[in-house]
Amino acid sequence: MVQFLEKLGDQCLHLLEQLGRMGIFLFACLWCVVKPPYKIFPIIRQIHFIGSRSIFVIFFTGAFTGMVLGLQGYYTLRKFGSEGLLGSAVALSLIRELGPVVAALMVIGRAGSAICAEIGIMRNSEQIDALECMAIDPYKYLMAPKFVAGVLSMPLLTALFDVVGILGGWLIGVVLLGINEGTYFQAMYASVEWQDIKMGLVKSLVFGLLLIWIAAAKGYFLHFERGGGFGAEGVSRTTTDAVVLSSVAVLLWDYLISAIML
Amino acid sequence: MSDAPNDIVIELKDVHKAFGAQKVLRGVHLQVREGTTLVIVGASGQGKSVILKHMLGLVKPEQGEVLVFGRDLTRIRAREVKEIRTHFGVLFQNAALFDSMTVFDNVALPLRERTKVGEERIRASVMEKLDLMDLLGAEDKYPAQISGGMRKRVGLARALMLNPRVVFFDEPTTGLDVHKSNEIYRLFHRTQQQLKYTAVIVSHDVPKIFKLADTVALLAEGVIQGCMSPEEFQLAENPLIREFVETTMGPIYSSDKEESILYETL
Numbered sequence: 292m293v294q295f296l297e298k299l300g301d302q303c304l305h306l307l308e309q310l311g312r313m314g315i316f317l318f319a320c321l322w323c324v325v326k327p328p329y330k331i332f333p334i335i336r337q338i339h340f341i342g343s344r345s346i347f348v349i350f351f352t353g354a355f356t357g358m359v360l361g362l363q364g365y366y367t368l369r370k371f372g373s374e375g376l377l378g379s380a381v382a383l384s385l386i387r388e389l390g391p392v393v394a395a396l397m398v399i400g401r402a403g404s405a406i407c408a409e410i411g412i413m414r415n416s417e418q419i420d421a422l423e424c425m426a427i428d429p430y431k432y433l434m435a436p437k438f439v440a441g442v443l444s445m446p447l448l449t450a451l452f453d454v455v456g457i458l459g460g461w462l463i464g465v466v467l468l469g470i471n472e473g474t475y476f477q478a479m480y481a482s483v484e485w486q487d488i489k490m491g492l493v494k495s496l497v498f499g500l501l502l503i504w505i506a507a508a509k510g511y512f513l514h515f516e517r518g519g520g521f522g523a524e525g526v527s528r529t530t531t532d533a534v535v536l537s538s539v540a541v542l543l544w545d546y547l548i549s550a551i552m553l
Numbered sequence: 554m555s556d557a558p559n560d561i562v563i564e565l566k567d568v569h570k571a572f573g574a575q576k577v578l579r580g581v582h583l584q585v586r587e588g589t590t591l592v593i594v595g596a597s598g599q600g601k602s603v604i605l606k607h608m609l610g611l612v613k614p615e616q617g618e619v620l621v622f623g624r625d626l627t628r629i630r631a632r633e634v635k636e637i638r639t640h641f642g643v644l645f646q647n648a649a650l651f652d653s654m655t656v657f658d659n660v661a662l663p664l665r666e667r668t669k670v671g672e673e674r675i676r677a678s679v680m681e682k683l684d685l686m687d688l689l690g691a692e693d694k695y696p697a698q699i700s701g702g703m704r705k706r707v708g709l710a711r712a713l714m715l716n717p718r719v720v721f722f723d724e725p726t727t728g729l730d731v732h733k734s735n736e737i738y739r740l741f742h743r744t745q746q747q748l749k750y751t752a753v754i755v756s757h758d759v760p761k762i763f764k765l766a767d768t769v770a771l772l773a774e775g776v777i778q779g780c781m782s783p784e785e786f787q788l789a790e791n792p793l794i795r796e797f798v799e800t801t802m803g804p805i806y807s808s809d810k811e812e813s814i815l816y817e818t819l
Contacts (some may be wrong), residue, residue, distance in 0.1 A: 336567045413651075424609050424721075425711075426638040476698035 305517065312515070316508045323431040333441045335437040341402040341437070342444030346451065348397050349350075353452035356389055357381060357459025358396050364460070365468050374464075377473035379482035381460035382453075384486050388545070390453040391494035395502060398448065400535055403506040405449075406437060407533040410510030411526040419511070437503050445499025446492055453491065484489075490552045497544055502537045509533035560587040561620075562719055562751050563608055568617035570603060577603050578614070579775030585719075590745070590752040592762050592778075595772035601644065601720030601755040605721055607755065609643065610634045613675070631674065639667065642720040642750070646727065648704040650696040656683070656707050657692035663714040682710040686740060702733035706740065713744055722754040734758060738765060759801040763787075771797055 364380045410433065413419050422429045457479070464470045513529050563585040570578040577600035582709035585591045593601050606612040607619050610626045619626040621637050642667045650659050658681055686706040696704055705725060712720055725741070742765065745752060756762045763769065763783035770780040773793045778798055781789065787798055 377654065409653075416647065416652070417645050417649040418651055420609075421645060421651075423611065424638055424641055424643040425663050425667070426635050426641075427662070428635070432666060447669055 309512075309515075313504070313508045316511065317504050319430045320434040320504070320507070323428065324434040324438050326431065330436075333432075334439050336408075337436045337440030338444055340405075341398065341440045342448060345398050345401050345444070345448055348401060349394055349448050349452050350455055352393055352397055353390075353455035354450075354459040355455030356393055357385065357461075358463045360384060360389070360456065361460035361463030365464055365470070374468075374470055375474045376478050376482075377460065377464045377470055378478035380484050381464070382457055382479040383487060385453045385456040385460075386483060386491045388549070390449045390456065391491050391498055392541060392545050394449045394452040394495065395445065396538055398445065398499075399502050399506075399537050399541070402441075403502045403537055404530050404534050406503065407415060407506040407510040407530045408526055410507055411513040411529050414511060414513045415521070415526060427454035434507055434511075437507060438500070441503035442496060443498040443499075445502075446495040449491060449495035486552075491549065493552065494545060494548050497548060498541050501540050501544060505537040506533045506538060509536070561585065562622060563753070564618075564620040565604070565607065566618040566620065568604075568607060568614040568619060570600070570612065570614050571608070576775060578607075579698070580617070581772070581775070581777055583770060583777050583780060585751060585753055587751055588749060588769075589767040590754065590765055591768045591770060592754045592756060592766040593770050593772055594757055594759060594801075596764070596797075597757065599772050600775065601772055602723055603756055605689070605723055605753065609641065609721065610638065639704050639715070640718040642715070644705065644708045644712045644720070644722045644725055646723040648708035650698070650704060650707055650711070652696045655693050655695055656688065656699065659696070659707060659715060660710045663711065667715060678714075682714060685744070686710045691724035702729050702736065705737055707731070709737070709740060709744070713748065713750075716748055717750055719751045719753065722752065724755055724757075726756065726758050734761070741765065773797065 327403050360381045361377065364377050365374055368374045368376055368380065410419075413433075419429050419433075422432060460476060461472075465472045465475050509532060513525060516525065516529055516532075561584050563583075563779070565581050565583040568578050568581040569576075581604060583591075583593075583604070593604060594720070595601050603612060605615055607626075608621065610619070610621075613627055617627075622640070624633065624637065626634060626637070650656075651662070655727050660679045660682055661675050665680065670678075680692070682792050683692055686709060688703065688706055688710065691699055691703060691707075696707070699707070709725075722741070725737050729737065738761065741752070744750075754762065754765070763786070766783050768780055769786040771778040771786070771794050778793045779786065779789055779791050786794060787802075789795065789798075
């Protein structure tokens, strides 16, 4: 019994410690984002990596998500004789929920894992220590451009996802299943409001911050990982953890933001 | 800061450090004087690198003081530690080069991040340093594409980029053959003559490193067993130093012989 309590306490302390560390990490990074000097080139490079190189995968997942929504929505709505509302159903579910969430999950898989592994390897091979010894702030040099790039890229990627998804829904609903094109888009105009777009925007901004934060912090604190964050295996395990954790965090925050903003 | 009353650059006072249950340092006292070369020797796993990490402010002691330029690293703010580190150059054990950057970018990094020098002048001074290290022609290669000895030389070039006052060497020749390590020692000697920096070297390349040292310190059983000139060190009475000198000098000389035989047969 005592042993169980000891273990429980140990776990809780570890969790608390980790949370505290990550919180301080976030503040340090955000402080470095606003602190001069500003360097534009590293940010552009990170936007290229996190943003533009994700366009392809966002395009495809967006198209298929929209197509599936069109298909499923059509058959469901037809039961109630209201397939005319397909445009509204597709657009609302994409803009409010699926756009930000699926785009974030894709970016986690593509860029989040890469960021975690990159920083983890730098930590493992003393490159971060080397930066510190050279009096170069790793937060400013490594983290700040990634945070700026993540927060800038996510809303844009989400917007792209939404547009491609809506066109995917149109392809299925209008071209394939024969809903009237005017009805499809009219339903959309009538139901989508600024409130919905704002919710999607807030979500994508939060997710962008969240996924970079978790990936970067996990890699940065690799040496504090339980069970040893050493070597290739340590990096791979931590990267997996980071992907799982940030995916769960995205879904959790998705619920929280929806609950607050609806 | 150079007008400090004495010429002690770094001083460790009664430093204790444990990792988990393992006590690594148990009251280390050590002084490094301006412009001299201190060599810390000791068997592997005794915590020589840990001493170095204390001096760099990467590790905090549980007890004791680490004074660098008269300021206690354990008590000052992160910004001041950073300021102190601007006077440091470090050659890590595995060189710790940034492996996704070319040799040129690695050496240029301190200039790019810490100064406002234009790209043209950066190019000139990086090429000058690379030339000094006999690395011309390797500037566009990545660290994974060059040999271990070259990597160390790139690390040295990077460490010396901003003319540091103190340069730390963590096992500068481990993993290199005799010729390559002689090359590193030659470069070390040449650059120190030129730039007049204070050097702290952690090494176990024992008889050879003594030629470069002004002071030798042996770390054993968590404390510094003696901090003296190489000549005194070899004749010291302290049983641990005697044991160290006897056990290390022998095998290394014989391995020298073996290696020279190997070269002759090649």
